[in-house]
Amino acid sequence: MTVDVEKLLAAAVGAVPGGAERPGQKEMAKAVDRAIRTGEHLLVQAGTGTGKSLAYLVPALLVDGPVVVSTATLALQSQLVTGDLPRLADAVEPVLGRRPTFALVKGRAHYLCKAKLESSNADEPDLFQQDDAPKWLGQAGKLGQQVTRIREWAETTVEGDRDELDPGVDDTAWRSVSMPARECIGAQKCQFGHECFAEASRERARAADIVVTNHSLLAFDSFAGRHILPEHDVLIIDEAHELADRVTSATQAELTTSAMDVAGRRARQHIDASAYERLVEASDALAVALADARPGRLESLHGQLREALTIVDAACRHAIDGIGDIKNDDPSAVDKQPAKVNLAAITETAQRLLEEAAHDVAWVEKDDRGNRRALVVAPLSVAGTLTETLYPERVVIASSATLALGGEFKAVARSLGLPPADAKPEAGLKWTSLDVGSPFDYPKQGILYVAAHIPRPTMSGLSDGAADELVELVGAIGGRTLGLFSSRKAAERAAEVVRARTDLPVLLQGEESLPLLVKRFKAEPETCLFGVMSLWQGVDVPGDACQLVVIDRLPFPRPDEPLSAARSAAIDAEGGSGFAAVSVPHAAVRLAQGAGRLIRTLGDKGVVAVLDSRLHTQRSYGPYLRKSLPPFWYTTDPAVVRQALKRLGTS
Template identity: 50%
Template sequence: MPELPRTRLPGVGELLTHAVEAVGGTERTGQVKMAEAVGRAIRTGEHLAVQAGTGTGKSLAYLVPAIRHAVEREATVVVSTATIALQRQLVDRDLPRLAKALKKPLGREPTFAILKGRRNYLCLHRLDSGAPEEPDDAALFDPFAVSRMGKEVKRLHEWSSDTETGDRDELVPGVSDQAWRQVSVTAKECLGAARCPIGTDCFAEQARAEAGRADVVVTNHALLAIDALQGYQVLPEHDLVIIDEAHELVDRVTSVATAELTSAMITAATRRCGKLIDADIADRLMEAGDGLALVLDDLSPGRMDALPQPLQGVLPAVRDAAHGCLSMLGAERKEELEEATARKLARTLLEEVHDTAVRLLEAFEPDQAHQRDVVWLSGDQYSANPRPPALRVAPLAVAGLLRERVFGLNTTVLTSATLTLGGTFDTLARQWGLPPLASFGKSETESAGAAEQKSSGTATEKPAPSDEDNLRWTGIDVGSPFDHKRNGILYVARHLPPPGRDGLGAATLDEIAELIEAAGGRALGLFSSMRAAKQATEELRDRVEHPILCQGDDSTSLLVRKFSEDVRTCLFGTLSLWQGVDVPGPSLQLVLVDRLPFPRPDDPVSSARQRAVEARGGNGFLTVSATHAALLLAQGTGRLHRSIEDKGVVAVLDSRLATARYGGFLRASLPPFWPTSDPQVARDALRRLDAAAPA
């Protein structure tokens, strides 16, 4: 079918109406507003942040204008998500249905692809040649030995003949990370399609090629970060990025930009280069690694504000020894494939050891206000499952990276159900590297209004680039289809004493028991620590008549399914449940929060970021700790309403939400529930809901 002239493509509103009707959905006001705002951002090049409550239908709202743009301009659009669940929803459900629905009005069927990091794809060359010796094993396992590892690798060999994508997620049930490492490579370990003997059949290269031809490429925040961090292009050429689950962007980018150094890494690097260079040079690196192991064993875990004296000697030794090995290894050369592979693997590990040692040595600035990284020693060598100590280094901020390598290069749309913290987009905007909306001379309310009043225009709305231009963006909250005030109560237990460090107090446990009994079960308990979740489970199982499941008793997905299927069951847990539970209906009518989810005082990254803000004259607690708590609290309370019919109570058992000065900031970050501090009001509401719920 010949391509339609660009001027004949239907507008965003018309396409959205057509798409919603085709998939059997219902058009929502917030969805229409969001689609129009995304279309306007594409035309003007102005970045956009959209808060869209659960049930808005935000996937269609950004996919429709994005696909229209891709077809009209013959361009590629990148959609980045934080979770595998959303990736699968987009690729397996939303995009196939939408592509068929829009085929006729657009003149052709839009195409889409999923792209992940190279480590997620089976490497046929490694499968054929075998993995290098692992540093923790005296001898590498036999791939066909009678063991769990052997069975997994044998299964991977068999699967390699059947799979068409080589994508690890296609493998159900999955295999352990240790087994997968034997059949996959990182981008740095890869020989490259031109040198690899199986390069023409490479699954990762095929995925990249497919992504380069697609209208929409679905990826994840980690790969988006790698694309921004690396000196080479990972994602296909694109001019529009849509970041869904944008509230997790900073944490995911920080994780990718975090490096670690261990003695095991140095041992592995030494073994890989040992046969390729002089033994004396390799021995120096091994000795430096042994020295690092001795030093780390004597240090206490935690954040390092200054480089300890023992590390001042051993880290330069590691750096210099790794540099010596790299120099002896030399540049890539024409050689036999087996030797080229060994050299590539050795260089990859040596560079990681060297570069991390350099970064650790450069991390300690006398002026805390100019410090870029935080360093800490991690390790739980005294636990039941000890792990060796590791030196870790993470960026204090990723705003500069995002500003330069994401917002500075492409029109960007950020969306989530939770973007306004304390009632403003500016809190997260600072972390993203965007200027405050006030810098544009308009309030946030005016900004949203202005976004709705701009003319429809054409692509010429996008101004010519200028070095003097600031990054311009608009924030808009399109609301939620849920009536939070009518269907939800925020109960803050103002009468309870503030939480202490010695676990849940008797009064808090009594409060939880009374609320669960009033609700008839149906409770999701979100706790600030695993210890608190287990304490509540153990002490309340004998006190309440309803079953209580606790995270860790089984796989989280199985526990959530049991909780959803039995309306009288309660589920207690910690961090992953705050954002990972989607249970509509009468099984969930009470969300319990034991305490405000501030980061742990000994969390190295959060504490260092807070200190850095204070060194620059800011309020470190509000900027870092309160923002973290507000984001997690908004996500956690959002578990209550997953459909229009859902009703219930969010019970926050931390009186500081009502009494502390920062309580207003946290409450302004939550959905507009009807508020109360009266426990009787909360219990009576739960009893009425229990009585009205289906048997």
Template identity: 50%
Template sequence: MSDLPDVPSLLASAVTALGGSRRDGQVQMATAVAEAIDDGHHLAVQAGTGTGKSLAYLVPALRHAVDSGETVVVSTATIALQRQLTDRDLPRLRDAVTDPLGRAPAFAILKGRANYLCLNKIHSGAAEEPETELFDAFELSRMGRDITRLREWSSDTETGDRDDLSPGVDNRSWRQVSVSSRECIGAVACPYGEDCFAEAARRRAAEADVVVTNHAMLAIDAMSPATILPEHRVVVIDEAHELVDRITSVSTEEISGVGLTYVTRRAGKLISTETAETLAGVSEQLEALLDEARVGEWTRLPGGAAELLAGLRDRLWEARTEIEPSSGGAAAGDPDAAAARQMAVSALENLHDTAVRILGVFAEPDVTKRRDVVWVAEERLRGGDTRRALYIAPLSVAGLLRTSLFTDATVILTSATLTIGGNFNALARTWGLPPQENPDETAAGKTAAGKTAAGKTDGAKPVLADVAGGARTQWRGLDVGSPFDYPRSAILYVARRLAPPGRDGPAPATLDEMVELITAAGGRTLGLFSSMRAATQAAEALRERVSFPILCQGDDTTSTLIERFAADEGTCLFGTLSLWQGVDVPGPSLRLVLIDRIPFPRPDDPLLAARQRDIDAHGGNGFLAVSANHAALLLAQGAGRLLRADGDRGVVAVLDSRLATARYGGYLIAGLPPFWRTTDPAPVRAALRRLDTGAAPS
């Protein structure tokens, strides 16, 4: 029996010390997290805006770490939340719970090695590696200035963390001063091993009670045979709605002519002239093949591709074998030579393994049995040029998560948006967890009247179900609601009278509707669009028709635009994907969220199309499981931009009539907060005008 205060008492002490007040949903969530840690079952918690979910999982996490001596890992999807946790939440919470816990709990942040400066690379001169054939003169000049600044910064920074550099540099410049874990020669062999920023971060993490990391690191730790994160038994995954996409991204690889040329140059004098010339020839053949190929998914290899990829695989391994012997400079204690060889070997191995993986896909003739998806994509570069690459990504990451994450640790998954269609099953399947049998009986913490009712659970007891390999996975779903009174605070308006949106940008009637709503709101509008083209077209058209400033994503950095939007109550901000999830503007600057259309994924997205086809082939509803679920999550995230603090009021206007008329409309709406709903524009405009004039809402 622990002598430490129980979680509700510890949370109450922390809230009081921080000057806050009790929130029922926060208490319920913290208690459920503590129970999951004690019992060893997984927990999915939907906690609406205003719940204080960070505190609700950090308090039981810190208590468990101090009581057991075990590290708890907290994983996030975004840099913004990492900074919030390490710069604000954890320092304040540590001070608040030090007395009740008997000591000050320690915390640390840990990222992938490539996020830290590599001192060996900076001081060895390897940072000047780019070749003129790979970069234009403008990029080389900018990169040179960046590297000079990074060298100077390396003497001043205590962390070497890329996120601590302000202003930042682009990915190409950063790659010249960093290494991946595969490229690192190791602390023992490196002359800067004792001062290595990445190693220092790992040492701090090993001594911490709570380690904050990201979903990508979580994936790498799960897939790697080496131990990257400190030994742990409990993982908290915040922003869990993004887990699958982040894991998929880490598992995605590419092959391109430009990439192969870069790898060949990196190998440099470490391989024979004959091998280098052979690889250069294969690079030209690869570029010719991709230029002729159709952009999109490959369900079969085009003519000549199998032979080309097999030849590439063999030539890459020959080059890697030539570098393999650890003789020469490294044997003589030359760390520069060792670093160059390790980076070349890593790059060759990565491309070789990708070629093997792509060929392995087509070794299986039955498309329905393939576990990876291969496609060609085209990227538009500065100056109008294009670049094509061949990509491969997993069809599903459920198996990886089930066997490597949920088997080895107790996992707490949380977000403001985890239920789709009123329950947790849609996301549970993508995580590799078994679906609940009767999810509709305890759906999502809302009463029949639509009001928040913290205390409802998705299953009173954890679900016990057989999963692959004979393992058994217990999990519980819980929606603790939100302190906001949604029906009295906001309106969900669906413009039913508008025609369904087309492909040519906002229709004249849709623009007219935007003008009416923005005028009624007095500006104060966040416009969320399905594409950058639609956002730009709407901004250009409306600037001539309304008197309020309209900012558009791309006019400046996104963070600067959000700051300008928040600072001026009459300003509007239009944009696309990053604004759907990245805007937190409480107060009178935001009264209207405009959504131009249901955010279904692009029909030509090869990975999502393949996932949808795979579900159909196995007897499921691919549209509902992939496209509709993707739209439901993003729609909930977009609608969640409106109410960010007590006293916020406003309207979420969806200018896509399908949300009211299509059969799937109710499924999408079930994942939204219980706003007061209408399809009549008159009361919506009247409510916005009252808010604009400061009148009491009706």
């Protein structure tokens, strides 16, 4: 039976609450279908409320073989697997004549490892395992109880997925019974390989029509020769604006003394005393070098740091030789492999830092309290890596609500490793773009207000002028405010000021868990919720609970952020503008994501208030940033916006 994409979409839409096709949805579905048939890669911007998930899932069901869908956030992954896909399968079964199948693929560490469970069971003292462990054991007693509960769950679980374990357990407890991919000895060597939960999940994925995964696992799969995810001809990337950052994280490496200490402890029983002593000395040398090093980018590696890295590399190599080859029948293989892999990862990172390659950026990182120190190395750009690994032998459809920055796809295409649209197409890299808009009437539903009368921000934290403006705005609406701040210091000052000058309750990120804060914010209309970057995307508060979104300053990367600074400097050195090519697109994406918190449904109304005059006054990038936002009605008049907020507050 031949089924076209429009007929299938009509059946799918009929199963959604409300049952109406959304503006742009059919256009997007047909574009995705056309890209799949022609082999031409597609960038498609679909605003909030478009129903883009159905628009790409429906044509995916017409593909012969698995289609992989990658997301950036757990929230969207959960929405697809528990909501969209089951409803879609029910709706299209009568049309297709079969029920489509789907599977979720996570990293190996998300699944219970029976070999690790058996190994840890043999090593733990009896007291640690007791449910009634004495109170003086503190965290150790709690950990023991959690591991005991995991073992009981292990007897009944079918899929071995950590998310099935309710209530959950601490990361420390889970690490004792799970195996990261790098440390796994492989199903062929493992005595539990035939009943491995991670392998079973991959087997289910190979038989599914739709395979859902995340950007990090997608990156690892691409770098590892595509043997983790099932073979596929079509890849759909949702939340595509996050892909380059996730790939950067996947290719980033760091070196810490705690990692050295853990590697030493794991290797100790498999190496002689002198080899272990060398690891301890190397860890000490690294600790001294990091303590004396200044935080920030390393233009060149010399002195104590270079000497410490040389000592670390040599000590780890010596320990690896001490462990030797791991044979299939080695009873200690499950313990030796992680020990060897940890040492190998450290020596790889040390060698990468010592190489000082032009395509890498290195820096010293310290937390605010100075307790955690790390040497970090990351690629200057991942665009070339994506060009080589993402597109060959498959069609890529990249979708997001924020792909057209400044009204163009150029910046995002460049970050994703695609050539300029007007360039001569390279083999396999021909691409098109489409903006299907949004069903929302932004000029009538929302106002973009820029406080142009406030002096531009010049210091960290919240200026007095911005604090005064915030109080006026929040007071006019009577709460219902989501405050998105550039730093924790600014968020804390904002909470302090609003609490002191109004009677409105203020929820501050960090004072409770984020899910609880968001739940209270939704339930109590007079509250304000203030926080930092994790609130800028992924928070969905439709209706009257959120009618004012306040952004304290334009979210440019910090000047001392090593990777952004290095990327800007490299473009400057080639005669371009690093600020225009790196900082402005970064700010555009974050700003659009933050402003996108306001209008979530057709009935929502409100104001996005930006307390940074540069959005209005800077001719070089202000129009570009405003064009990256939804087309709200625009004003810089504080009296107009306060009256609008008062009307909303009393309506």
